[in-house]
Amino acid sequence: MDDKRYIIKWNLWGLVGLCALVPVWWAASLVSGGKIIPDPPTVFLRFLVLLPTVMWRHGLASLARIAAGLCLALVTAVPAGLAIGRSRALDRALSPLAYLLYPVPKIALLPVIMLLFGLTDVSKVMVVFLVLFFQFLIASRDAVKGIPDQYLISLRSLGAGRLQTMRYVVWPALLPQLLSALRVGAGTALAVLFFAETFGTRIGLGYFVMESWMRVAYPDMYAGVLGLGILGLAIFKSIDAVQRRACRWQRPVRG
């Protein structure tokens, strides 16, 4: 079966899976009387009305913050991870520190970040950055440590210098690990961003959901939650697409 047909087939099955959620949601709506949990058509309609008018701006703002945090994490954590992975001394000195900071819930650092960076966009980007930084740092370190000696010996014997070793061995070995780390980190980043967006901003899906809640506009609030879900889905699907293209040598990711 060719790749395209496979993808269509998997997406169709994905749609079937998503549709299975609707009756459960509907039942919950009926049981609760429909006020706290509006029924699916009400929310879908509200979503369709809100998306082209106001919600797209909120979605775009959240996406931009995630993208900025992601880029910042990539350009800092990957070189640091590679350096730690290649130097035993750096590994000994810095890995315990990374292990100490990695499990600290980054949301717990939100007050500190806000004190440092104020109620600005920077603080929101920093929260996303911190979530992804340690994921990328540890993935890069492990990827470079896990490269078998034979690859490096082969390449050195072929006359490769440092940059060529990066290009032909380190980067290809790193990429799948990085994408896996991103897959794990993206969910957490989105959750933490949601919380961060409830302070000191008037834009972002987090703000939109909380603000709808305050107005007791439950259909709007659920439409916002739906928007968050769709944003997450788009991010995960994009990661899968990149992996399918860039890591053809691995068992293909179907998603």
Place this chain on the structure above:
Amino acid sequence: MLEIHDVSAGYPGGGPVLDGVSLAVRPGHTLSIIGPSGCGKTTLMMVAAGLKKPDSGSVLVRGTPATAGDRRIGLILQQYGLFPWYTAKDNAAVGLRIRGTSRRDRERIVASGLARVGLSGRAGEFPHALSGGEQQRVAIARSLALSPDLLLMDEPFSALDAISRESLQDLLIGLLAERPVMVMVVTHSIEEAAFLGNSVCLLAGRPASVVERFDNPGQGSLGYRSSEEFFRFINALRNALKKHRILENG
């Protein structure tokens, strides 16, 4: 000429591994190095490839020292050293890419190299889809694409099943007949050392040195494997291994 003069080498904290090893290989000739596991054969390979500096002594290829990434030297490892993220074709082309060969020349050289090792139809496959023997064929094509003066092979066929091993040994004999390359093969298989080497050196001891050398004038044809001379030579090697207590008297 490959000239290894009085080379001693070791690792920090691990003591000396090689002690006063001297060897020479002429163009068009193959030297087999045989010895027990862990005797320092791979260290000798790394020194010969210029990838490890000897503590004393010298390694000269055509009169000048071997250096890391030396363009005159090709290295083939036991585990092939193929990159899982490249197809057979791209793996075979890596050395040429590193050396800046134009895409057109690269494609031409790689296509003819893969055809020569019998893998034309599998150029687009990734290593995980190739058998061990096919992977080693790609590794051979990759090394030969660079037209090395000296080919170093570290237990190249020891991870293969007997049938693939024989067909690859035959392929290698054929390939070497086509070019005047110097070859050094490290192996722990007596038959392989005898089939591939114009001469065979026995490496033994801790630290290791060359304890015996044999000329193998019959080597070079595919029919040699079933000749009486081959079996006589193998027996001579076996007796030498017993004499040096590398092979137990049974």
